[in-house]
Amino acid sequence: MNPWAWNDRNPYYGTAFHLLDLDPGSDRATARARIEARRTRIRRSAERFPLFGQILSLAQINSAAQRLDSASARLSEELRTHRPEPPMDGPNELAILRELAEFALTEPAYRTALVDYQVLPKLLPPIATFPMLDEDEELS
Known part of the structure; x- marks a missing residue:
């Protein structure tokens, strides 16, 4: 069984x-x-x-x-049996997140960078230009 x-x-x-x-x-x-x-x-x-x-x-x-x-x-x-996730190592994890947040707020390059998600698909090449593999071909 x-x-x-x-x-x-x-x-x-x-x-x-x-x-x-x-x-x-x-x-x-x-x-x-x-x-x-x-x-x-x-x-x-x-x-x-x-x-x-x-x-x-x-x-x-x-x-x-x-x-x-x-x-x-x-x-x-x-x-x-799925076990619950172990608790985060509180102070250490939070300190890292706090440092990242402070850096993002103080660094001018990150403060002004906004992502327009409608533009992202336009940046990709057309799907017709992607190389297609035959069934017998393998990726190297």
Whole structure:
């Protein structure tokens, strides 16, 4: 079975970690607590907590929990789970952006340079002048 095959839904949505509202790096105690909290939520009012437009059932929650118990299934779930971007290195990144903004404001050449995007296509050569490759030719 190909875990990345798109049968009837996107395989990157609805992984066990998404269904259980769990971070892939969580320890076992945290995972158990989150799984039980998710079960309780679904038991009480599943319609209040849809995931990707789908109302979850207890069977789906139990199945997701079982997938995390198997090492190979857990690895597959981890590979398909998108993780949030790490936070920017705040002060350093912002200092670089501030320097660039100050330079652009103080440098006369950059301050007066405006780009007219309607002119850009006119600057390109006509498409008929582009060299066309045959199917058998390769770029060198």
